[in-house]
Amino acid sequence: MSETVTRIQVGGTAGTEPYEVLVGRQLLGELGGLIGNRVKRVAVIHPEALEDTGEALRADLAGQGFEAVAIQVPNAEEAKTAEVAAYCWKALGQSGFTRTDVIVGVGGGATTDLAGFVAATWLRGVRWIAIPTTVLAMVDAAVGGKTGINTAEGKNLVGSFHPPAGVLCDLAALDSLPVNDYVSGLAEIIKAGFIADPVILDLIESDPQAARTPAGPHTSELVERSIRVKAEVVSGDLKESGRREILNYGHTLAHAIEKNERYQWRHGAAVSVGMHFAAELGRLAGRLDDATADRHRTVLEAVGLPLHYRYDQWPKLLETMKVDKKSRGDLLRFIVLDGLAKPTVLEGPDPAILLAAYGEVGQ
Numbered sequence: 001m002s003e004t005v006t007r008i009q010v011g012g013t014a015g016t017e018p019y020e021v022l023v024g025r026q027l028l029g030e031l032g033g034l035i036g037n038r039v040k041r042v043a044v045i046h047p048e049a050l051e052d053t054g055e056a057l058r059a060d061l062a063g064q065g066f067e068a069v070a071i072q073v074p075n076a077e078e079a080k081t082a083e084v085a086a087y088c089w090k091a092l093g094q095s096g097f098t099r100t101d102v103i104v105g106v107g108g109g110a111t112t113d114l115a116g117f118v119a120a121t122w123l124r125g126v127r128w129i130a131i132p133t134t135v136l137a138m139v140d141a142a143v144g145g146k147t148g149i150n151t152a153e154g155k156n157l158v159g160s161f162h163p164p165a166g167v168l169c170d171l172a173a174l175d176s177l178p179v180n181d182y183v184s185g186l187a188e189i190i191k192a193g194f195i196a197d198p199v200i201l202d203l204i205e206s207d208p209q210a211a212r213t214p215a216g217p218h219t220s221e222l223v224e225r226s227i228r229v230k231a232e233v234v235s236g237d238l239k240e241s242g243r244r245e246i247l248n249y250g251h252t253l254a255h256a257i258e259k260n261e262r263y264q265w266r267h268g269a270a271v272s273v274g275m276h277f278a279a280e281l282g283r284l285a286g287r288l289d290d291a292t293a294d295r296h297r298t299v300l301e302a303v304g305l306p307l308h309y310r311y312d313q314w315p316k317l318l319e320t321m322k323v324d325k326k327s328r329g330d331l332l333r334f335i336v337l338d339g340l341a342k343p344t345v346l347e348g349p350d351p352a353i354l355l356a357a358y359g360e361v362g363q
């Protein structure tokens with residue numbers, strides 16, 4: 001049995017099924033109960049880096065009487081492709097996977113995005129459970145039901161809204177995470193701080209070096225606060241018809257950078273540059289005060305996240321941003337801040353302002 005477990009409810013409004021995000025340690029004992037006893041087969045989708053974890057989960061589920069298969073996929077963004085999704089569909093087909101069976105996605109955000117997408121598309125939708133093992137996946141990717149894959153044309157362009165039946169955030173998983181991956185996840189935590197919960201920023205600023213590792217004094221509070229921000233937003237707007245867009249803060253430029261780097265950059269690093277850009281855009285558009293705009297640079301830099309990207313790439317980035325999911329026709333739309341924790345939409349900014357904002361970011 002787990003020690004202290006925090007339970008955060010997501011959904012349950014506007015006709016959506018509620019589910020819980022559990023945060024604690026030694027949570028894997030909760031998995032069997034979440035899967036349910038009328039289920040025959042379970043497919044555990046895991047990345048190469050977590051081969052042992054995937055196999056241990058499979059063996060444990062088999063010991064509980066499930067027909068369990070492990071499906072290993074590549075690490076990171078290499079997994080978010082149509083080819084890897086097709087590989088998973090094949091494995092499900094070969095194991096006779098039916099509508100009452102369950103997929104478990106264990107890994108970082110790339111793995112949970114893929115596993116959720118496979119669950120959304122197999123037989124037009126089967127239940128799935130997320131076991132995020134990076135800080136980014138715990139606070140953001142595994143919560144809220146956005147699932148998907150990348151294409152050569154852009155990030156997450158193919159996907160579905162398909163919420164999980166439950167999310168198990170076992171903080172012990174973070175101990176094996178390389179520091180760069182841990183720090184990358186801080187970008188989404190800092191995003192939650194700027195758009196909704198500034199206490200997050202205070203906690204990180206109180207000791208930015210300590211915030212760079214899971215051994216820091218505020219890890220569980222930062223994870224829980226960020227999940228609460230995400231849970232509150234997605235519970236009211238699962239399909240992003242309005243307010244959910246605020247979770248895309250910094251992402252318009254970030255996704256263009258990721259595509260430009262052929263998905264070799266970590267998402268969180270790109271979001272960091274993207275938030276720096278959004279802050280400068282907000283400032284130049286006369287929305288954001290100087291102190292809050294400057295705070296983006298100081299807090300992101302203090303934890304070791306990047307602020308800059310190649311200046312000469314601007315024309316390509318601008319083209320890519322035009323097909324961002326928030327665009328409407330020819331209208332570019334950005335999330336900016338009207339002040340701390342006051343996110344809003346900036347529609348069709350003057351191209352000169354866009355270029356000037358990128359002038360602060362480009363190097």
Ligand SMILES: NC(=O)c1ccc[n+]([C@@H]2O[C@H](COP(=O)([O-])OP(=O)(O)OC[C@H]3O[C@@H](n4cnc5c(N)ncnc54)[C@H](O)[C@@H]3O)[C@@H](O)[C@H]2O)c1
Pocket residue numbers: 047048049050074075076077080107108109110111113133134135136137140141142143144145146147156173174175176177178181184185188266267268
């Ligand atoms: N669906 C959403 O709402 C949402 C939200 C935010 C981000 N995302 C997506 O999440 C992805 C980024 O996720 P990420 O930052 O977790 O990166 P990631 O999934 O690429 O994981 C980073 C690396 O760490 C490895 N790894 C995972 N857990 C580990 C552990 N405990 N120990 C050692 N290695 C481990 C992975 O195999 C991978 O190589 C992006 O594709 C992004 O688009 C989705």
Ligand SMILES: O=C(O)C(=O)C[C@@H](O)[C@H](O)[C@H](O)COP(=O)(O)O
Pocket residue numbers: 140144146155156188240244245247248251325
């Ligand atoms: O959950 C959301 O909504 C978000 O925008 C969260 C983002 O952090 C995440 O990267 C998401 O996958 C981006 O979604 P997209 O629709 O812009 O691809």
Ligand SMILES: [Zn+2]
Pocket residue numbers: 140188251267271
């Ligand atoms: Zn993101």
